[in-house]
Amino acid sequence: xxxxxKGRASENLTGKGVVFKGKNSFVEVLYELxxxxxxxxxxxxxxxxxxxxxxxxxxxxxxxLWGTGKLTLHLQDKRMLDFFxxxxxxxxxxxxxxxFYS
Numbered sequence: 001x002x003x004x005x006k007g008r009a010s011e012n013l014t015g016k017g018v019v020f021k022g023k024n025s026f027v028e029v030l031y032e033l034x035x036x037x038x039x040x041x042x043x044x045x046x047x048x049x050x051x052x053x054x055x056x057x058x059x060x061x062x063x064x065l066w067g068t069g070k071l072t073l074h075l076q077d078k079r080m081l082d083f084f085x086x087x088x089x090x091x092x093x094x095x096x097x098x099x100f101y102s
Contacts, residue, residue, distance in 0.1 A: 017073050019054065028058060031054045031073065047099060079101065081096055
């Protein structure tokens with residue numbers, strides 16, 4: 001996924017949340033996210049792109065295997081974000097072009 005015309009983030013979010021895999025709680029996490037509005041990704045207009053890092057809040061879970069499937073982050077402010085982990089070791093670099101929902 002090539003991001004073009006990224007520009008400045010419209011929102012920077014940090015906090016504590018919970019990652020779910022389907023309907024099951026997976027792990028409590030700390031997140032640092034950047035939200036970009038109306039950008040081009042692979043020549044397509046994307047209304048909202050979210051990128052950032054997620055790491056396990058508990059040191060015991062720090063080496064958790066994130067996997068390759070779609071996960072859902074439940075943010076501190078009650079919004080949710082579906083994402084894919086694009087790199088993990090042990091932090092998870094995330095990307096999502098679906099935007100937040102509640």
